[in-house]
Amino acid sequence: MRKLVVLFVGVFILSCSNEKEQKTNFVQEDTIELAQPRVIASSRIIDSSVVIKADLKMEGIIIRYTENEEEPTEKSKIYKNQLEISKAGNYNFKAFHSDWKQSSTTSLKVFEGGILPPVFSWKTIASKSYPGQGAQTLINNKLGGLNFKDSQWMGFDTTAVAVIDFKIPKRISKLSVSYLVDTKSWIFPPENVSVIVNQKDTISVNIPKLPEGKYKQLDAVVIPIDREIETLKINVVNTILPSWHPSNGNNAWLFMDEWIFNE
Amino acid sequence: MSRRKFLKQSSCLAAGLLTYPMYGNAFSFSDSKDIIVGHNSHRYKVDLNWGNLDASKTPVNDCHEMVQDSKGRIVLLTNEVKNNVIIYDKSGKLLETWGADYPGAHGLTLVKENGEDFLLITDYERHQVIKTTIDGKVVFTIDYPSEIAAYSSKGDYRPTETAVTDNGDIYVADGYGKQFIMHYNYKGELQNYFGGVGTESNKFLNAHGICYDNRDTKNPSLLVTARELNQLKRFTPTGEYIETINVPGALICRPVIHGRDIYFAVLRSKNSLYEDSGFVLIMNENNEVVSCPGATAPRYKGSQLDELYQTIRLFQHPHDVCIDDDENMYVAQWNSGKTYPIKLTRV
Numbered sequence: 001m002r003k004l005v006v007l008f009v010g011v012f013i014l015s016c017s018n019e020k021e022q023k024t025n026f027v028q029e030d031t032i033e034l035a036q037p038r039v040i041a042s043s044r045i046i047d048s049s050v051v052i053k054a055d056l057k058m059e060g061i062i063i064r065y066t067e068n069e070e071e072p073t074e075k076s077k078i079y080k081n082q083l084e085i086s087k088a089g090n091y092n093f094k095a096f097h098s099d100w101k102q103s104s105t106t107s108l109k110v111f112e113g114g115i116l117p118p119v120f121s122w123k124t125i126a127s128k129s130y131p132g133q134g135a136q137t138l139i140n141n142k143l144g145g146l147n148f149k150d151s152q153w154m155g156f157d158t159t160a161v162a163v164i165d166f167k168i169p170k171r172i173s174k175l176s177v178s179y180l181v182d183t184k185s186w187i188f189p190p191e192n193v194s195v196i197v198n199q200k201d202t203i204s205v206n207i208p209k210l211p212e213g214k215y216k217q218l219d220a221v222v223i224p225i226d227r228e229i230e231t232l233k234i235n236v237v238n239t240i241l242p243s244w245h246p247s248n249g250n251n252a253w254l255f256m257d258e259w260i261f262n263e
Numbered sequence: 264m265s266r267r268k269f270l271k272q273s274s275c276l277a278a279g280l281l282t283y284p285m286y287g288n289a290f291s292f293s294d295s296k297d298i299i300v301g302h303n304s305h306r307y308k309v310d311l312n313w314g315n316l317d318a319s320k321t322p323v324n325d326c327h328e329m330v331q332d333s334k335g336r337i338v339l340l341t342n343e344v345k346n347n348v349i350i351y352d353k354s355g356k357l358l359e360t361w362g363a364d365y366p367g368a369h370g371l372t373l374v375k376e377n378g379e380d381f382l383l384i385t386d387y388e389r390h391q392v393i394k395t396t397i398d399g400k401v402v403f404t405i406d407y408p409s410e411i412a413a414y415s416s417k418g419d420y421r422p423t424e425t426a427v428t429d430n431g432d433i434y435v436a437d438g439y440g441k442q443f444i445m446h447y448n449y450k451g452e453l454q455n456y457f458g459g460v461g462t463e464s465n466k467f468l469n470a471h472g473i474c475y476d477n478r479d480t481k482n483p484s485l486l487v488t489a490r491e492l493n494q495l496k497r498f499t500p501t502g503e504y505i506e507t508i509n510v511p512g513a514l515i516c517r518p519v520i521h522g523r524d525i526y527f528a529v530l531r532s533k534n535s536l537y538e539d540s541g542f543v544l545i546m547n548e549n550n551e552v553v554s555c556p557g558a559t560a561p562r563y564k565g566s567q568l569d570e571l572y573q574t575i576r577l578f579q580h581p582h583d584v585c586i587d588d589d590e591n592m593y594v595a596q597w598n599s600g601k602t603y604p605i606k607l608t609r610v
Contacts, residue, residue: 026297026608027309033576036536057559058574099298100575106536146536184538216536 034095034103037063044143044178044218045111045260052083052108054093062096071105088112109220111176113141114260119165123233130155130255137257138162144257146216148182155187156238156254164232164261172229174262177236178220180255183210183245188252191239193221195232212244234259299610300577302561305524305545305554306610307592309577313606314339314355314593321346321360326595326604328371328517329585332380332397337585337593339604340371340384348382348399353587355606361399365389370424370472370517371583376431387421387439394451405435405451413441413459424517426475426485428500434485438471444487444502457502458487465504468492472517474525478548486518486525493533495525495546508550512570513558515544521586523548528581528594532558532572539579540572543594543607556607578605 035056042051054063064076067085072094079093088110095103116139126132132154133140144152154160175195180187194204205223225232238254241247297308314337316323324343332338336358337351347362362368367388374381380397392405407420414420423438431449446455459466468491476497477483484505485498493513497505512534515527525546532540542557552561552568557577562569579599586592592607 024297025310025312027311027577029296029298032298035540035573035576038534038536038572056574057562057569057572059560099296214538216538 029099030101033101034058034061034097036103036106037093037095039091039093039106039108041108041110044109045113045141045258046086046088047113047141049084049086050110052085052091052110054079054083054106056095056103058095058097060097060099063093064096065091065093067091074102085110107217109178109218111143111178111220111258111260112262114176114262115170115172116141117164117166117232117261119163119167121163121165123161123163124156124158126154126156126160127253130253132257138259140258142258143178143218144180144255146180146182146218148180148185148187148253148255150257152257153180153255154257156236156256157251159238160234160236160254160256162234164234166229166231169228169230170261171263172225172227172232172261174225175223175232175234176220176258176260176262177223177234177256178218178258178260180257181210181215181217181219182255183213183215186241186245186247186250186253187255188239188241189219190221190236190254192235192237193223194235194237195223195225196235197225197227197232198230199233201227209239209242212242300556300575300607301543301545302554302556305556307556307607308610310355310606310608312355314351314357314603316349316357316603318601321349321357323349323601323603325597326582326599326602327369327597328583329593329595329604330371330373330382331585331587332373333375333378334380335588337587338371338373338382338397339595340365340368342366342368342388343601347384353589353591359398365393367421370422370436372425372427374427374431383425383427383433385422385425385435387423390417390420390422392422392425392433392435403451405433405447408443408445408453408456410453411443411445411456413443423470424472426473428475428483429477432500434473434475436470436473436487438467438469438490442467442470444470444473444485444498446500446502455502457498462492464496464507465498467496472515474518474520476518476520476525478520478523486520488515488517488527490514490516490530495550508546509568510544510546510552510571511568512572513542513544513555516582519584519586524553526584526586526592528584528596529555529558529571530580530582530597534570535573539576539599541578541581541596542571542573543578543581543584543592544571 037054037056063079064072069090091108144150323341339349346360347365350358367386370385372383394402407417421439424436426434433447435445442460444458467489471490472488495508514530519526527544545554580597582597583595590609594605
């Protein structure tokens with residue numbers, strides 16, 4: 001009996017002292033990523049200034065940001081109050097917390113306000129379901145949000161073609177075509193944007209294919225022009241859903257909210 | 264002190280005080296960095312390994328719903344037809360599986376009749392509700408309600424959830440179909456229906472979940488989620504609208520009453536940058552949200568709840584929660600990489 005008691009106590013002590021070495025079943029700190037900060041802007045086209053607010057409502061959160069397209073690090077500026085900016089560019093925000101892995105980056109592209117062409121005529125027609133706010137939607141200085149049902153978006157399941165006429169020659173440095181990516185809803189970046197300048201020169205830009213994944217984001221392609229323009233014929237080619245997409249082979253949707261012509 | 268730490272220490276102390284001073288350090292978890300999720304009274308540690316099985320033998324597809332049966336076992340319903348029902352013990356050990364005939368297995372409700380457990384399975388691909396014994400024998404099926412003019416064929420009927428009253432009446436939420444709530448007696452005979460598609464107070468956009476709320480024994484009622492509207496709606500058992508409880512930002516799946524509280528899996532955050540932005544939500548008996556594991560802390564301005572949203576990427580698409588008799592929670596997820604449920608241990 002005494003031996004049994006000694007054995008029991010021994011086994012018990014061992015079982016307890018081994019506890020420290022046992023790996024916990026529970027998820028440990030610094031293994032789960034924070035969600036991306038929510039970033040909203042009063043506008044994404046600079047007129048005089050734009051106010052940007054970033055937030056991730058959680059105790060102990062620090063949001064850091066950059067104004068130069070770089071990824072925020074633990075040395076980047078700390079976001080405290082809303083930012084009032086007057087310069088176009090990419091503003092990046094990231095959340096940090098001592099107990100959690102840093103978040104992915106939320107990027108906000110702010111465009112420099114452009115000039116409005118006096119004549120804008122469509123050669124193809126947007127989908128009846130996604131007509132935007134009519135023929136002038138892409139030059140109304142208003143951008144859409146992440147919801148494709150937002151009325152600032154014009155949706156095409158074919159190539160979108162329009163002709164711009166400035167009436168008198170204008171020096172245009174670049175054209176920005178801003179678009180939505182929402183892969184679950186079949187909305188992809190365009191495959192190619194080409195512009196025919198003054199019915200002569202063609203400038204063509206291919207947009208890189210999206211790697212496999214789920215995307216919901218706002219993006220833009222910039223077409224370098226840098227010449228005197230009277231007319232521009234703009235072709236934006238929608239893509240085909242890639243092999244990794246569940247509905248591969250079908251036409252992807254092309255959703256655009258603005259074409260911005262900068263001097 | 265956590266429940267787990269307390270139990271370890273107290274069991275050692277109970278066995279002999281002598282061991283404690285000598286091996287006191289062995290019980291210290293001060294170097295442990297377990298994360299804690301949730302707020303206020305409802306906080307949890309997270310076990311991502313609970314219930315993980317060999318996917319080549321016991322796979323899951325969407326893990327849609329879970330219940331705890333009278334024996335304390337955890338019953339999981341998946342739309343994987345190799346094993347639609349997977350039964351675990353609370354430690355996550357596999358006990359048994361059954362079911363190969365439920366391709367649209369979605370809703371799971373435990374029914375207790377004279378000391379015996381039964382299950383109600385809604386299958387939106389079969390367009391049926393199926394009552395089974397706890398080991399999978401079919402008792403009866405309920406087909407689409409052809410008596411109701413809105414239903415011209417079985418394709419109109421895509422039921423997502425059931426609720427059962429104390430006297431055995433069954434309510435079916437047609438959450439992926441015409442959004443009506445059908446009321447049947449215990450034999451499966453249609454008694455009444457209400458709801459339908461709409462944003463009016465007595466209608467739904469995605470009447471995804473339903474439960475029978477008998478916390479007030481004198482005034483039992485029905486709680487129905489209108490998932491796309493981020494609302495929980497209360498009705499009398501005869502289908503009269505009583506009230507709406509707003510949960511801004513939260514796509515709540517089904518209400519699960521445990522004790523005095525209501526627990527919800529939240530499929531995703533309404534305005535998130537990404538789809539897999541779900542979390543868990545707990546509401547007290549005054550209809551106040553008290554904790555949101557994985558999301559923002561609930562905050563009220565007056566009676567108005569601030570928008571809730573995911574703050575950590577722990578959950579993907581939670582679809583149901585089950586709370587066991589130890590107050591621990593199991594979270595079943597839809598469209599989340601065929602992962603097994605997550606266990607949350609209350610602290």
